[in-house]
Amino acid sequence: MHKLAILDDYQHVAHSFADWSSLQHRGVAVTVFNQHLATEAEVVDALRDTDIIIAMRERTPFPGRILEKLPKLKLLVTTGAANASIDVEAAARLGITVSGTGGSPTAAPELTWALLLAFARNLTQEEAALRGGRWQTGVGFELSGKTLGIVGLGKIGTRMAGYGRAFGMEVLAWSQNLTEEAAAAAGARKVGKDELFRESDVVSLHLRLSARSEGTVGERELRLLGPDGVLVNTARGPLVDQRALVTALHEGWIRGAALDVFDQEPLPAGHPLLSAPRTLLAPHLGYVTDASYRAFFGGALEDVAAWLDGSPIRTLAPTP
Structure with missing residues (x-):
């Protein structure tokens, strides 16, 4: 048996x-x-x-x-x-x-784009307000004309590049081994890491987690992303320095973050991201x-x- x-x-x-x-x-x-x-x-x-x-x-x-x-x-x-x-x-x-x-091949990139759209148009806040008897409580932003930075241009990142172009976005890409030819084939422009975070309105992470990729996004990258920038992470939580991200959200270094993955899963009660402002959180639904x-x-x-x-x-x- x-x-x-x-x-x-x-x-x-x-x-x-x-x-x-x-x-x-x-x-x-x-x-x-x-x-x-x-x-x-x-x-x-x-x-x-x-x-x-x-x-x-x-x-x-x-x-x-x-x-x-x-x-x-x-x-x-x-x-x-x-x-x-x-x-x-x-x-x-x-x-x-x-x-x-x-x-x-489509579950994760579709969820990523859903998070981004929901964040851009304040959908969760507006739905909660509507159910509470309020009408039009905030102002969202459009993706057309913005710049999408993709960190990790594999299968998921390539689909994200296509979504970005379909929404009228310029697409930048970076990873350690990315070539200009591979980026161009995906409809993106290869840039350096600092340039990607500095020039992007939205940065979406699509790297595999490894000893080399852990902590890819820290205080430096978040400050480069700036007060109008949005971080989207549907890959793995440890790609981002969680302490730096929480600080960035509270202090307004970035516009906000849409997250489907975390350093601890399931996310425990009292985790600092649960009370952090400027966030849209999902319980790791990328493949669900x-x-x-x-x-x-x-x-x-x-x-x-x-x-x-x-x-x-x-x-x-x-x-x-």
């Missing part, structure tokens, strides 16, 4: 997007965790007898020190094609297969769509079946 755990199913939908009962005849008992295992001790206590784990993105990290305490674990599936919170080197050393899944979940849970089920057959698929190799 195999014990399979599906983690962090906050919305109770894992059984809606894949037929996990199809594993019963193969000797697999499925347990779904709807509540987040918040500490390493909770993770180890809950999963020490589990040999297959399905992890929803980076909601529950699996560094080497946790993997070493899960002696029965043989297959760890992450939704999506990469997961910075899984130590794949340690997994390989411990004989744990790590597999990924496909995903939706029916299309994404079909790809995530359906792909995870395929990964488990392939592993049971002795032929793992979509395996994530350690970094050379």
